[in-house]
Amino acid sequence: MAFLHVQKTTxxxxxxxxxxxxxxxxxxxxxxxxxxIFFIFPILQLGATSTKTPAGEIGFFEQTYRFQNYIDAFLAxxxxxxxxxxxxxxxxxxxLAIAYPLAYAIAFKSGRYKNILLVMVIAPFFTSFLLRTxxxxxxLGEEGPVVxxxxxxxxxxxxxxxxxxxxxxxxxxTYNFLPFMxxxxxxxxxxxxxxTMEAAGDxxxxxLTTFRKVxxxxxxxxxxxxxxxxxxxxxxxxxxxxxxxxxxxKMLGNVIDAYYFRIVDYPTAAAxxxxxxxxxxxxxxxxxxxxxTEELV
Amino acid sequence: xxxxxxxxxxxxxSKKSKLNKLAADNSIPSEIKNLISKSLSRRTVLAGVxxxxxxxxxxxxxxxxxxxxGQLRWANWPEYLDLADDGISFPTxxxxxxxxxxxxxxxxxxxxxxxxxxxxxxxxxxxxxxGYDIVTLTDWMTARWARLGYLQDLDEAALPNKVNILxxxxxxxxxxxxxxxxxxxxxxxxxxWNKEKIPGGIKTVDQLFxxxxxxxxxxxxxxxxxxxxxxQYQGVDIAKPFTEDQFMNAIDFMTGKISDGFIRQVKGNxxxxxxxxxxxxxxxxxxxxxxxxxLENDGKFDFAIPESGGTISGDNFMIPMTSSKATExxxxxxxxxxxxxxxxxxxxxxxxxPVKGAQEAMESxxxxxxxxxxxxxxxxxxxxxxIFRDLTVAEETSFQTAFQEASGNx
Numbered sequence: 001m002a003f004l005h006v007q008k009t010t011x012x013x014x015x016x017x018x019x020x021x022x023x024x025x026x027x028x029x030x031x032x033x034x035x036x037i038f039f040i041f042p043i044l045q046l047g048a049t050s051t052k053t054p055a056g057e058i059g060f061f062e063q064t065y066r067f068q069n070y071i072d073a074f075l076a077x078x079x080x081x082x083x084x085x086x087x088x089x090x091x092x093x094x095x096l097a098i099a100y101p102l103a104y105a106i107a108f109k110s111g112r113y114k115n116i117l118l119v120m121v122i123a124p125f126f127t128s129f130l131l132r133t134x135x136x137x138x139x140l141g142e143e144g145p146v147v148x149x150x151x152x153x154x155x156x157x158x159x160x161x162x163x164x165x166x167x168x169x170x171x172x173x174t175y176n177f178l179p180f181m182x183x184x185x186x187x188x189x190x191x192x193x194x195x196t197m198e199a200a201g202d203x204x205x206x207x208l209t210t211f212r213k214v215x216x217x218x219x220x221x222x223x224x225x226x227x228x229x230x231x232x233x234x235x236x237x238x239x240x241x242x243x244x245x246x247x248x249x250k251m252l253g254n255v256i257d258a259y260y261f262r263i264v265d266y267p268t269a270a271a272x273x274x275x276x277x278x279x280x281x282x283x284x285x286x287x288x289x290x291x292x293t294e295e296l297v
Numbered sequence: 298x299x300x301x302x303x304x305x306x307x308x309x310x311s312k313k314s315k316l317n318k319l320a321a322d323n324s325i326p327s328e329i330k331n332l333i334s335k336s337l338s339r340r341t342v343l344a345g346v347x348x349x350x351x352x353x354x355x356x357x358x359x360x361x362x363x364x365x366x367g368q369l370r371w372a373n374w375p376e377y378l379d380l381a382d383d384g385i386s387f388p389t390x391x392x393x394x395x396x397x398x399x400x401x402x403x404x405x406x407x408x409x410x411x412x413x414x415x416x417x418x419x420x421x422x423x424x425x426x427x428g429y430d431i432v433t434l435t436d437w438m439t440a441r442w443a444r445l446g447y448l449q450d451l452d453e454a455a456l457p458n459k460v461n462i463l464x465x466x467x468x469x470x471x472x473x474x475x476x477x478x479x480x481x482x483x484x485x486x487x488x489x490w491n492k493e494k495i496p497g498g499i500k501t502v503d504q505l506f507x508x509x510x511x512x513x514x515x516x517x518x519x520x521x522x523x524x525x526x527x528x529q530y531q532g533v534d535i536a537k538p539f540t541e542d543q544f545m546n547a548i549d550f551m552t553g554k555i556s557d558g559f560i561r562q563v564k565g566n567x568x569x570x571x572x573x574x575x576x577x578x579x580x581x582x583x584x585x586x587x588x589x590x591x592l593e594n595d596g597k598f599d600f601a602i603p604e605s606g607g608t609i610s611g612d613n614f615m616i617p618m619t620s621s622k623a624t625e626x627x628x629x630x631x632x633x634x635x636x637x638x639x640x641x642x643x644x645x646x647x648x649x650x651p652v653k654g655a656q657e658a659m660e661s662x663x664x665x666x667x668x669x670x671x672x673x674x675x676x677x678x679x680x681x682x683x684i685f686r687d688l689t690v691a692e693e694t695s696f697q698t699a700f701q702e703a704s705g706n707x
Contacts, residue, residue: 054694056690059418137576159512246555246562247562247704247705249705250706257706259707261409262411262518262700262701263698264697
């Protein structure tokens with residue numbers, strides 16, 4: 001795609017004929033260099049670290065190609081593995097349920113407020129992810145407005161909390177990644193030609209049928225992109241569990257953090273990072289195969 | 298060592314007026330008054346952000362390489378030294394530079410022992426300059442450095458004030474007789490609680506885990522403090538060799554309190570915020586934190602050492618073997634072991650002062666602070682605080698793993 005586009009552009013630029021064949025590579029170079037320095041090299045390092053074993057002193061490891069590290073690491077943390085994917089799945093489903101109507105309303109029903117609404121979706125990004133999560137901890141805290149109000153009307157008891165629960169972690173994940181779901185959904189909904197929906201109506205489809213047969217299938221690229229953009233970071237997240245969770249709702253990100261900084265067991269941390277990456281890749285590949293990606297990009 | 302950055306705003310006013318009064322007091326020697334007036338509104342300037350630290354970090358980049366030349370390079374934790382109005386100069390340190398002519402480059406670069414250690418350890422291993430002549434790490438990391446031979450002897454000729462170190466701190470297992478290290482500040486581990494919620498206070502682990510506190514108890518993520526207090530509750534002397542079984546009993550106790558829903562979270566320094574906003578009513582925490590929180594909130598919080606025993610740990614001055622400034626570094630330690638200087642710094646830092654005579658010196662700076670058991674624990678208080686013993690490499694890994702597992706982190 002990019003290559004063809006570049007070719008077309010260069011055809012129009014008459015003065016650059018001689019170097020035409022080089023230009024695509026030159027344009028790709030910054031990205032490739034960036035990736036090799038900041039992605040490929042660290043990944044190789046991480047891979048090398050993951051098979052090392054302790055060398056007698058804390059922080060010292062030697063390369064022994066011990067692939068058993070992966071099995072040990074998985075067995076020690078399978079609970080958090082399972083939890084990470086469970087929470088990420090729940091958050092993705094919740095985010096989809098919230099974001100779809102939102103994106104639909106912005107795309108089709110907002111009229112002149114469209115831009116304001118879009119800015120409101122993006123606005124949380126002006127504040128740091130960490131601060132927003134800490135803010136939720138205050139809002140939902142023991143003496144915060146929500147718990148006080150719910151207790152006053154006896155919806156929850158005096159000993160029931162909202163924070164320091166799995167519920168708070170999933171809610172935090174949903175909130176934090178909601179814009180990543182909303183924007184791709186909006187982009188693909190907005191692209192739908194309204195005449196297709198009118199045509200469905202002309203052919204005697206009711207609103208629901210139109211949505212099911214026309215709007216939803218045409219918005220699938222947005223659904224696929226949004227779920228991926230939500231699920232992948234949510235599965236690897238550790239801030240929400242660290243701030244909003246309790247010891248029984250920690251995720252894999254917290255495990256990796258603990259191995260790196262507290263236990264100083266770099267090989268286990270590296271092995272877990274790799275397994276998380278692999279697990280996400282496998283799931284995503286499977287998902288994309290099922291959902292199709294023709295219109296994804 | 299803990300970082301109090303988020304609590305500094307509220308305390309500045311009350312402390313400022315107190316310091317203003319002191320600055321106007323004629324009975325105080327002019328030298329000390331000068332130091333005090335320089336400290337005024339130091340926290341207002343800081344405004345809860347590590348502004349000074351950032352500025353210092355930037356400043357320290359300029360002459361980072363080449364062994365530091367004539368400078369004595371000191372790596373310390375943020376907000377761990379008295380800071381002046383301008384937010385960038387440190388009155389006691391400035392006075393030291395004026396007195397001795399030793400130029401000091403002060404860098405607030407230590408936020409976490411492991412984080413600081415990770416990049417410098419390979420350099421120490423290769424005997425290459427790490428960029429600092431004096432560092433201030435916590436006991437257990439100090440022990441690791443001592444074990445690995447990364448420390449050089451203090452220049453005792455330049456350190457006559459060494460005699461001022463508190464007796465209880467003179468013989469840690471990692472450095473008997475303090476040949477290579479000197480305590481910078483002491484940190485007490487014990488119980489903190491909200492007096493409005495728990496008017497009766499907390500003296501024992503059983504009271505900490507009283508049914509009424511269920512789900513509102515937090516413990517610090519520093520293994521040696523949390524497990525150290527539980528171990529003592531179980532009758533184990535943490536300063537003497539204890540067995541792995543004994544340690545694991547304490548871990549089991551903690552795991553039980555988590556699965557029963559008593560412990561809300563195992564947290565780093567931000568347990569202070571949870572006490573403040575009501576998410577926690579009782580904690581295993583650190584004296585300096587609770588002391589400041591109480592000061593900011595009209596005494597709403599209190600701290601006590603467990604009846605079965607609390608913990609005391611320290612951050613230590615030490616000289617990496619890669620430094621060529623042992624004499625200058627020892628001179629700086631000597632200066633901070635001067636009782637007046639120690640008291641002046643303690644009025645800002647609020648942690649346990651390791652210097653004999655500082656309490657008397659504090660009388661003329663702030664008589665109220667001089668009475669504080671948090672800064673100047675009495676002999677009977679000190680006898681109830683224990684230093685967690687050294688751990689072997691194998692123990693360090695297996696204990697820390699068990700602690701992280703109990704905390705739900707792995």
